[in-house]
Amino acid sequence: xxxxxxxxxxAVALAVVFFRAGSSRLGxxxxxxxxxxxxxxxxxxxASVALAIPVARALARRRFAGRAGLIAALGAPFLLPVxxxxxxxxxxxxxxxxxNSGLAALGLPQVGIYxxxxxxxxxxxxxxxxxxxxxxxxxxxVPAERVRLAQSLGLGxxxxxxxxxxxxxRGVVPGALLAVFLICLTSFAVVLILGGxxxxxxxxxxxxxxxxxxxxxxxxxxxxxxxxxLCAAAVxxxxxxxxPAALGAGLDRPLALPxxxxxxxxxxxxxxxxxxxFLALPxxxxxxxxxxxxxxxxxxxWNAAATSVALALVVAGLTALAVVALASAVARGGGLARMVExxxxxxxxxxxxxxxxxxxxxxHPFVAPSRLALPVTALVNTLMALPFALRLVxxxxxxxxxxxxxxxxxxxxxxxxxxxxxxxxxxxxxxxMAVGLAAALAMGDLGVIALFxxxxxxxxxxxxxxxxxAYRTDQAEAAALLLMGLxxxxxxxxxxxxxxxxxx
Amino acid sequence: MKAPFLATCGLMAASTLAMADTPVLTVLTYDxxxxxxxxxxxxxxxxxxxxxxxxxxxxxxxxxxxxxxxxLEGARSEADVVLGLDTNLTAAAAETGLFAPHGVAATLDLxxxxxxxxxxxxxWGWFAFVHDTTRVPSPPTSIEALAESDLKIVIxxxxxxxxxxxxxxxxxxxYGSRSEExxxxxxDNILTVTPGWSESYDLFLKGEADMVLSYxxxxxxxxxxxxxESKAAAxxxxxxxxxxxxxxxxxxxxxxxxxxxxxxxxxxxxxxxxIPETNWMYPAKTPAGGLPEGFGGLVLPxxxxxxxxxxxxxxxxxxxxxxxxxxxx
Numbered sequence: 001x002x003x004x005x006x007x008x009x010x011a012v013a014l015a016v017v018f019f020r021a022g023s024s025r026l027g028x029x030x031x032x033x034x035x036x037x038x039x040x041x042x043x044x045x046x047a048s049v050a051l052a053i054p055v056a057r058a059l060a061r062r063r064f065a066g067r068a069g070l071i072a073a074l075g076a077p078f079l080l081p082v083x084x085x086x087x088x089x090x091x092x093x094x095x096x097x098x099x100n101s102g103l104a105a106l107g108l109p110q111v112g113i114y115x116x117x118x119x120x121x122x123x124x125x126x127x128x129x130x131x132x133x134x135x136x137x138x139x140x141x142v143p144a145e146r147v148r149l150a151q152s153l154g155l156g157x158x159x160x161x162x163x164x165x166x167x168x169x170r171g172v173v174p175g176a177l178l179a180v181f182l183i184c185l186t187s188f189a190v191v192l193i194l195g196g197x198x199x200x201x202x203x204x205x206x207x208x209x210x211x212x213x214x215x216x217x218x219x220x221x222x223x224x225x226x227x228x229x230l231c232a233a234a235v236x237x238x239x240x241x242x243x244p245a246a247l248g249a250g251l252d253r254p255l256a257l258p259x260x261x262x263x264x265x266x267x268x269x270x271x272x273x274x275x276x277x278f279l280a281l282p283x284x285x286x287x288x289x290x291x292x293x294x295x296x297x298x299x300x301x302w303n304a305a306a307t308s309v310a311l312a313l314v315v316a317g318l319t320a321l322a323v324v325a326l327a328s329a330v331a332r333g334g335g336l337a338r339m340v341e342x343x344x345x346x347x348x349x350x351x352x353x354x355x356x357x358x359x360x361x362x363x364h365p366f367v368a369p370s371r372l373a374l375p376v377t378a379l380v381n382t383l384m385a386l387p388f389a390l391r392l393v394x395x396x397x398x399x400x401x402x403x404x405x406x407x408x409x410x411x412x413x414x415x416x417x418x419x420x421x422x423x424x425x426x427x428x429x430x431x432x433m434a435v436g437l438a439a440a441l442a443m444g445d446l447g448v449i450a451l452f453x454x455x456x457x458x459x460x461x462x463x464x465x466x467x468x469x470a471y472r473t474d475q476a477e478a479a480a481l482l483l484m485g486l487x488x489x490x491x492x493x494x495x496x497x498x499x500x501x502x503x504x
Numbered sequence: 505m506k507a508p509f510l511a512t513c514g515l516m517a518a519s520t521l522a523m524a525d526t527p528v529l530t531v532l533t534y535d536x537x538x539x540x541x542x543x544x545x546x547x548x549x550x551x552x553x554x555x556x557x558x559x560x561x562x563x564x565x566x567x568x569x570x571x572x573x574x575x576l577e578g579a580r581s582e583a584d585v586v587l588g589l590d591t592n593l594t595a596a597a598a599e600t601g602l603f604a605p606h607g608v609a610a611t612l613d614l615x616x617x618x619x620x621x622x623x624x625x626x627x628w629g630w631f632a633f634v635h636d637t638t639r640v641p642s643p644p645t646s647i648e649a650l651a652e653s654d655l656k657i658v659i660x661x662x663x664x665x666x667x668x669x670x671x672x673x674x675x676x677x678x679y680g681s682r683s684e685e686x687x688x689x690x691x692d693n694i695l696t697v698t699p700g701w702s703e704s705y706d707l708f709l710k711g712e713a714d715m716v717l718s719y720x721x722x723x724x725x726x727x728x729x730x731x732x733e734s735k736a737a738a739x740x741x742x743x744x745x746x747x748x749x750x751x752x753x754x755x756x757x758x759x760x761x762x763x764x765x766x767x768x769x770x771x772x773x774x775x776x777x778x779i780p781e782t783n784w785m786y787p788a789k790t791p792a793g794g795l796p797e798g799f800g801g802l803v804l805p806x807x808x809x810x811x812x813x814x815x816x817x818x819x820x821x822x823x824x825x826x827x828x829x830x831x832x833x
Contacts, residue, residue: 095695188699193703193707208664467541
């Protein structure tokens with residue numbers, strides 16, 4: 001039902017936009033944008049996941065002070081408003097950044113960040129932590145019995161890798177690749193700013209152009225449909241590559257993974273250190289910039305902060321309900337399951353602009369759109385968050401059904417009791433993270449609200465944007481820091497619920 | 505924590521009831537005009553004091569987003585007045601047939617002649633490249649000299665930003681058929697292109713770029729609000745392209761009488777005196793008190809460039825293609 005509603009809403013929104021205007025054709029520049037979008041998203045996904053695997057492994061098998069805090073902090077880059085994140089990155093890697101100042105002091109040539117590699121660097125910064133968290137869940141899901149068996153068989157690190165880690169990775173890596181690919185596919189501000197110019201044009205920018213100057217809604221809808229097509233292709237590919245975890249059931253007893261010593265210990269330490277530095281430095285710069293003006297932020301910013309927190313909590317509630325409903329339908333399996341799963345992934349590739357216009361055209365005959373800014377933002381953000389949530393929760397739910405399903409059947413567990421006893425303990429960790437992500441992303445969202453914007457319910461990202469537009473850079477930085485802090489707090493709230501009692 | 509959300513809903517209902525007998529004038533405008541730091545709050549207070557009405561702003565993105573929103577809403581727009589289009593958009597706006605003549609006869613202080621039955625200017629500015637005099641002590645004196653220098657600039661994408669489109673028109677107006685050659689020469693000076701003005705300006709303030717596409721009035725903000733004299737706009741010998749920001753009354757306005765009063769008010773001192781230090785542009789009609797002190801030392805271009813609205817629209821697509829071609833090479 002819910003899946004049909006989501007797919008229906010997407011399709012209707014697209015169709016409404018499409019039929020609003022006559023037909024038109026996609027030009028060569030549009031296809032170039034499609035190619036560029038797909039290429040940069042694919043490279044960004046591969047780079048993010050390739051770098052995430054060693055980091056996740058090191059985090060999975062090492063114990064050190066501050067480890068839990070580090071894992072929690074991995075959410076931070078992903079939750080930054082993209083423009084703010086780009087400014088943080090430029091403070092380190094930019095022309096006037098720390099890196100180039102250091103190189104200049106040593107008399108070395110400058111390293112440029114603008115270009116394809118800059119886009120990939122930013123996407124790795126934003127998404128690698130998400131990939132680490134997704135892959136870390138995989139490591140943490142390895143049953144203790146398998147680890148002990150490997151130990152009693154005397155398997156070394158190589159053997160553990162072949163017999164335990166590779167099968168586990170085949171289950172989680174395609175999902176992580178897919179998630180990062182789809183996020184980067186619709187990326188727009190990062191690509192343009194760091195891409196260095198019109199060579200770096202994504203489909204989303206082409207959609208903007210079609211809507212803003214040409215008001216060519218059918219071309220916008222066609223571009224959005226192409227984006228959906230790319231998304232569908234990626235979902236199918238990922239589904240083909242995903243091997244169901246074949247590690248069997250366990251009794252959920254916690255057991256630390258073997259932590260080989262020697263050079264592997266050094267290597268893991270180095271990996272964690274470099275990753276933490278790469279992710280922490282730009283964020284630290286943003287904190288330093290923002291903190292001095294935090295005390296004298298105007299009242300309008302605090303009101304906006306309250307609105308944004310309320311919005312985030314509403315989205316969290318809606319996402320939790322929707323993802324549990326969808327995942328329970330998919331995890332039961334059957335012919336419909338695949339379609340439901342695909343429907344759940346669709347919003348990921350939705351152009352927020354086209355989705356917003358579709359909703360606008362649907363609602364406008366009945367209500368003044370400016371009265372609906374907040375409800376529509378909540379709805380769209382829930383839709384946008386579902387794909388991540390589903391990606392995170394589904395593997396754990398499937399594993400729970402696979403391992404506990406027969407026992408639950410024989411005990412006659414159905415409905416709420418089955419969910420609470422057999423499923424929830426196993427999906428609690430990804431569910432908490434998913435809902436936290438949904439809430440935090442809703443808090444930072446600027447996309448749809450711009451179209452529906454009204455005089456009521458100004459959100460925090462909009463205030464940051466307005467401060468920047470009014471030359472008030474210092475206050476904008478402080479407001480951005482507030483936004484970052486609140487997004488992170490909301491994320492931690494749900495994420496720590498998920499991790500409570502779990503071994504991370 | 506849901507209190508603010510519910511309170512907003514409650515306030516909405518309450519304000520609808522309380523205002524039932526007060527006429528409401530709805531003005532669709534760009535976001536930064538209506539923000540706490542824009543002219544919106546001052547204008548609202550001053551107009552409400554004399555009109556016996558409730559002035560309500562609906563903010564929608566920037567100028568181009570405004571037009572897109574208007575086209576989406578069509579004749580059933582809830583707005584009475586649209587404020588914030590510029591001359592690159594007015595031809596398309598007029599084509600929608602949604603606007604009615606404003607009927608205001610005012611003498612304006614624009615550097616060009618203005619006569620348009622539908623659209624009345626409320627402010628204007630010259631596009632310019634802004635630099636930091638401590639880092640760039642002797643800036644280039646023309647676009648061509650800039651193209652031949654080693655300076656790095658940030659500009660805005662003409663497909664998503666109105667100043668970005670303004671630069672395209674600037675190069676076209678100054679160099680005509682040589683514009684493609686100029687873009688080819690400028691390509692290696694362009695550090696990057698941002699979706700909007702804010703990101704560009706922030707990159708410039710952070711020291712990433714030597715110059716940024718902005719307005720000749722930008723240094724006034726730093727001078728007046730921050731007491732910082734280091735920012736300046738470079739005067740270019742070929743002249744500077746103008747951005748003229750206008751408002752218009754919708755033919756289907758529910759409050760046509762109030763809308764016309766607002767247009768009269770728009771070129772009065774109460775509105776115009778708010779413009780320099782909130783929108784950081786030149787007022788369309790200089791108020792009796794003159795311009796703020798910080799505006800005195802600004803660069804004053806000798807030549808003002810501006811295409812008529814229909815010509816600007818006819819040039820746009822080809823100019824964007826030319827720009828994209830030159831920079832993608």
